[in-house]
Amino acid sequence: MSELRELYQEVILDHNKNPRNFKKLELHSHHANGHNPLCGDKLELFLDVVEGIIKDISFVGSGCAISTSSASLMTQFLKGKSIVETRHYFEDFHDLVTGKELDEEALEGLGKLAVFAGVQEFPARVKCASLSWHTLINALDSVDEPAATE
Numbered sequence: 001m002s003e004l005r006e007l008y009q010e011v012i013l014d015h016n017k018n019p020r021n022f023k024k025l026e027l028h029s030h031h032a033n034g035h036n037p038l039c040g041d042k043l044e045l046f047l048d049v050v051e052g053i054i055k056d057i058s059f060v061g062s063g064c065a066i067s068t069s070s071a072s073l074m075t076q077f078l079k080g081k082s083i084v085e086t087r088h089y090f091e092d093f094h095d096l097v098t099g100k101e102l103d104e105e106a107l108e109g110l111g112k113l114a115v116f117a118g119v120q121e122f123p124a125r126v127k128c129a130s131l132s133w134h135t136l137i138n139a140l141d142s143v144d145e146p147a148a149t150e
């Protein structure tokens with residue numbers, strides 16, 4: 001577990017300092033805002049979905065290191081994935097950060113995102129880590145309201 005914790009800190013520091021896909025997408029098919037009032041994290045997510053595949057995905061916003069790095073990793077991870085896969089990954093990621101048991105296949109499927117298992121130890125941080133994912137689902141469902149983590 002300490003190895004995972006080290007990796008967790010490394011990944012979060014890296015992606016917080018240098019977030020990937022941090023920009024607006026002028027051309028996008030889906031878009032949503034997310035807000036985590038508990039911590040003050042805000043983000044705006046953009047997706048360009050073509051024939052059920054995420055061709056491009058990006059975000060802007062301001063938040064704590066965990067929400068920013070989670071959004072950054074998520075965009076990197078989901079580019080090129082299908083919407084159907086993406087919804088499964090959302091379930092798996094949600095189980096991961098809330099401390100539910102994941103089978104090995106699901107855990108391997110999440111790749112680098114698995115480091116967010118580290119937030120289980122900090123319940124207040126679960127909402128920070130999952131904000132981008134809730135916003136993603138809202139964007140895909142085209143709900144035109146800010147995603148709430150409550």
Ligand code: ZN
Binds near residue numbers: 064128
């Ligand atoms: Zn936060």
